[in-house]
Amino acid sequence: MYRLTNFINKRKEFIFIAASLSILILMLTSPAAASVDNWEFSPEEPVCGDTISIKGSTSPKEKVDVYVTFEKTVPVSEGKFEYILEDVKIPAGLNNFFTVEARGAKDLNVRVKMIIWVTKSSEASGGLSTVSQSSVPPGTYIIKIDGDANEGTSDVDLKITAYQGIEADSKGDFSYSYDTKAVPAGDFEIKVGSIMKEVIIQPERGSDSNSGLSSGHSSLASSSSEKIRLSPSAENASSLLSETESSSEPVVSKTPVEKNDSMVLSSEENPEEKEFQAQPLEKSTLKSEFFRLFMDEFYLLTGVGAAILVLVIYLRKK
Structure with a gap:
């Protein structure tokens, strides 16, 4: 008993x-256990360069996690790969981080430029190279992703994930804007809370396929159709020459974007190799x-x- x-x-x-x-x-x-009831985005058929507006509802004053993920296959040239994201805007928020994964690469370098170049690198492990960085100060950046590819590899698959924490208002409503200028055309995923949706980014309207430029990204100069060309193609060269000879007026370039891209590439030849560290935050962010x-x-x-x-x-x- x-x-x-x-x-x-x-x-x-x-x-x-x-x-x-x-x-x-x-x-x-x-x-951190915010449950998102629902969320919607607009426009429903975004084009490269559009700003996607996200609106939804949850509990009042709850923290909401927003993830944006897209993938990109980058061609390899002379054993190396390179991919550039321009005008990447990091908004102010509760916290943030981004992760870059590369398959088919020996190593991975992620270089970020706001005022000077800073670099973070990773060696491959199990066929995957990963670079992550948290607490990125708000601002507009140029991000260059490059490295050495595995022997015999013609393409390197990149997966880029960005995270941003936002907060709902006193009624539980929240909103978030995402600029797609740095996102290539194609499929990418947006996950808000536990709800994930797939968004298809259409190519920019009226884009010139001969220029080889795609908003917010590039590959090596020797790559295929998506590469940045700093000089006109052979087909356009003769037409440009004939126009120059037949006109006595000075020829003004109609492709200022190409000029800017050449300046970017020239500044990337010898980027300053510094360990990537978060810059001082503004007072409001602190x-x-x-x-x-x-x-x-x-x-x-x-x-x-x-x-x-x-x-x-x-x-x-x-």
Whole structure:
């Protein structure tokens, strides 16, 4: 009889402790456990360069996670690959990070330029090279991805994921804008909360296929149809020459974008190799980050205190 009573008491104590720990875990995870009811995006058929507006609803003042992922196959030339994203805009937010994965590469370099070039590199492991960076200061960047490809490889597959944390208002509504200027035409995924949707980016209207330019990205000068060409093609060269000879007026270039691209490439020949570190944040961003850390600590201490209080009350009753 004594053993049975002791067993029942121990079982009750075990159940009570398990329940207390469960409550503690729920309290600690509740700040990041936002459940998005629904979200929509517009325009429904975006074109390269459009800004996608995302609107949805969740619980008031909840943190919402937004992930944007797209993939790109980059041709290899002379054992190397290169891919450039221009005008990549990083908005201010709770926190952010980006990840670049490369398959078919020996190594991976991610170079970011705002004022100067900074670089972060990774060696391949298990056929995959990965570079990640968090807490990127808000701003507009040029991102250059390059490296050495595996022997005998003609293409390198890149997967780029960007994350941004946003906060819903007092009614639970939230909105977010994503500039597609740096995204290549094709499929990419947007995940808001636990709801993922696939978006198809259409090629830019009226884009000149002969120029070989695609908004926000490029490949090596010796690559195929998506490469950046710094000089006119052979077919256009004769027409340009005839126009120059038949006109006494000075010829003004109608492709200023190509000039800008040549300047970008020339500045990339010897980028400064520095370890990629986040630049100092603005005061508003620092206040936001401080407030987020303070709330995390507050929830943590509240949960621990509640669990301790429950255990003390139980022990006193016992």
